[in-house]
Amino acid sequence: MRKLNLLTATATALTLAACGAMTSAPSGPSAFAMLSPTTGNATTGQVRFAPSGGDKVVVSGEVRGLKPNAEHGFHVHEKGDCSSGDGMSAGGHFNPAGAPHGRHGGARHHAGDLPSLKADAAGVARFRFESRSIGIGGGPADIVGKGLIVHRDPDDYTTQPTGNAGPRLACAVIARG
Template identity: 65%
Template structure:
């Protein structure tokens, strides 16, 4: 009978899968996910993954059902509540430090994220790192907050919302 060197790695992978993802393994970086669902009359949906990475939080977003070729405002909101059909139950932008709304390279709300840019098919993928937020502890914790995709681009100037318009998708950030 042959012994395979890959057997321990395969067993580790199976164990990891049995724990609903490696983010659940002891000693791994805190992780969270928001599953975006369309608000009433809209089609945008997707998933946003968050993982603690050094002094920030890495974000990976995959969203479909957007207006092709358009930018869409994208924010973490203060409440993890998507119960209203228009997404307004998620409250305002997550802003525990009281900063003005703005782009990542200036003073901004903790929940201000780069806009999503849809391709010709209405799909968007984004990867970036947020600073000043955490997963799982403290006043800047993203867990239990809402994620909103807006119908229009964020102008990063208009206070306090960025003039991004209606909310077309909403999801709640849950620890993984």
């Protein structure tokens, strides 16, 4: 009988822990992007967008084929179109509020202005950051169906409207997932 009570108590504790983990997990839709190189480039990657309580979105991923030990502009663009070889079919930066270009997290910036990627010595950028500028699954800042671009150069955060980040190395369409 004592073993049965111990097993029942253990099963109950595991069930409650699982329920607690399920209720504390982020709710709402997530999104992803599979970056493909533009013509003449080798940059690829995967990016995940996940809700993180309230109005935050966690952006995480890995991008390969970058210039080693360099920064690269990283932006959500207005069109989910990667059909042109140079990535220009994705349009300009996603900017539903009509704000000036600026630093992600700064007082004023495009919704699509994300932090520059920092490649390691092997040309790989691994990243994870939170954004309050973008949304998933509704509202004016919804990024689903928009383009995601990795640029050759770092974003200077001041040149209007692009940040002077140079040519587009990779492009993706952000999809729900």
